[in-house]
Amino acid sequence: MDRPKLYINENTLQHEIALEFLTKNLLELKWKLNENVLDIGCGPGDVTVKKLLPLIQDKINKLIAVDKCSEMVEFANDCYNVPEVEFQIMDIQDSSTCLFYTEYFNKIFSFMCLHWAVDQQKVMNNIYSMLKSDGEILITFLKYNPFFKIYESLDMEFQKYVKNIMPKPVPTLSSEELKAHIENTGFKIIKFEEITKLFTHKNTSDFLSAMKAVDNMYHILPKNLHEKYTSIIQKTMIKGWNFIEYSTVGKLTLKYTIIAIHAIKY
Numbered sequence: 001m002d003r004p005k006l007y008i009n010e011n012t013l014q015h016e017i018a019l020e021f022l023t024k025n026l027l028e029l030k031w032k033l034n035e036n037v038l039d040i041g042c043g044p045g046d047v048t049v050k051k052l053l054p055l056i057q058d059k060i061n062k063l064i065a066v067d068k069c070s071e072m073v074e075f076a077n078d079c080y081n082v083p084e085v086e087f088q089i090m091d092i093q094d095s096s097t098c099l100f101y102t103e104y105f106n107k108i109f110s111f112m113c114l115h116w117a118v119d120q121q122k123v124m125n126n127i128y129s130m131l132k133s134d135g136e137i138l139i140t141f142l143k144y145n146p147f148f149k150i151y152e153s154l155d156m157e158f159q160k161y162v163k164n165i166m167p168k169p170v171p172t173l174s175s176e177e178l179k180a181h182i183e184n185t186g187f188k189i190i191k192f193e194e195i196t197k198l199f200t201h202k203n204t205s206d207f208l209s210a211m212k213a214v215d216n217m218y219h220i221l222p223k224n225l226h227e228k229y230t231s232i233i234q235k236t237m238i239k240g241w242n243f244i245e246y247s248t249v250g251k252l253t254l255k256y257t258i259i260a261i262h263a264i265k266y
């Protein structure tokens with residue numbers, strides 16, 4: 001996902017999800033004066049600055065927005081130079097980087113990022129360690145990352161590249177298992193929702209561009225394998241995804257299951 005310019009033209013769904021989620025849940029959070037806030041997986045920074053910041057601006061000391069992809073962080077720094085927000089590189093699975101912010105944040109947000117993590121327990125531990133006591137998290141992510149199944153099914157030609165993104169098979173967790181992970185970390189879950197969201201792509205090529213904008217394989221694969229990989233994505237995703245309609249005009253309406261969590265550190 002290191003093509004910020006491509007991503008920024010393909011993230012209407014992410015904007016919708018963030019706004020709906022914040023509108024529905026932000027009032028549930030308890031604020032003190034001058035809070036430190038983190039946004040994990042900020043991508044090119046547009047959701048952070050256009051959706052999150054306006055809603056919390058009067059409550060914060062600092063909003064730190066992080067992403068593991070340096071190109072995304074560079075783009076965000078170039079495009080959104082606002083005094084309240086600092087964009088930084090951080091991999092939420094890397095405990096040593098997170099250590100720098102031990103018990104620093106009052107609130108941690110994350111929109112549509114954590115389904116890329118291969119180790120959810122590590123992610124939860126790192127988030128927990130960066131929160132102050134009584135700190136709150138408000139996070140959304142996809143219940144299933146459809147790319148992980150595709151990566152697993154790719155033949156040998158692709159497997160050496162897959163290792164860089166998905167070093168080991170990623171188990172698909174049920175909602176109960178996910179809740180247990182979060183509670184075992186030490187959080188008290190206030191709200192755990194599974195939300196179904198429909199999103200229509202105007203045609204197959206529009207769908208493939210949206211997939212390309214979020215799929216890191218395109219960054220890792222040599223150019224001569226891109227076309228072959230795209231045709232695999234087209235075949236396996238469109239066939240395997242629970243799409244609702246593939247009408248004569250070619251529209252694709254996809255069903256996404258999103259997990260939305262509000263929890264508190266005790």
Ligand SMILES: C[S@@+](CC[C@H](N)C(=O)[O-])C[C@H]1O[C@@H](n2cnc3c(N)ncnc32)[C@H](O)[C@@H]1O
Nearest residue numbers: 014041042043047067068069091092111113116
């Ligand atoms: C789909 S984008 C979401 C961007 C933004 N939050 C939004 O809602 O538009 C997911 C982002 O998460 C980042 N990401 C994935 N795994 C990450 C990790 N382990 N640590 C930090 N960022 C990560 C990706 O680089 C990508 O920019």
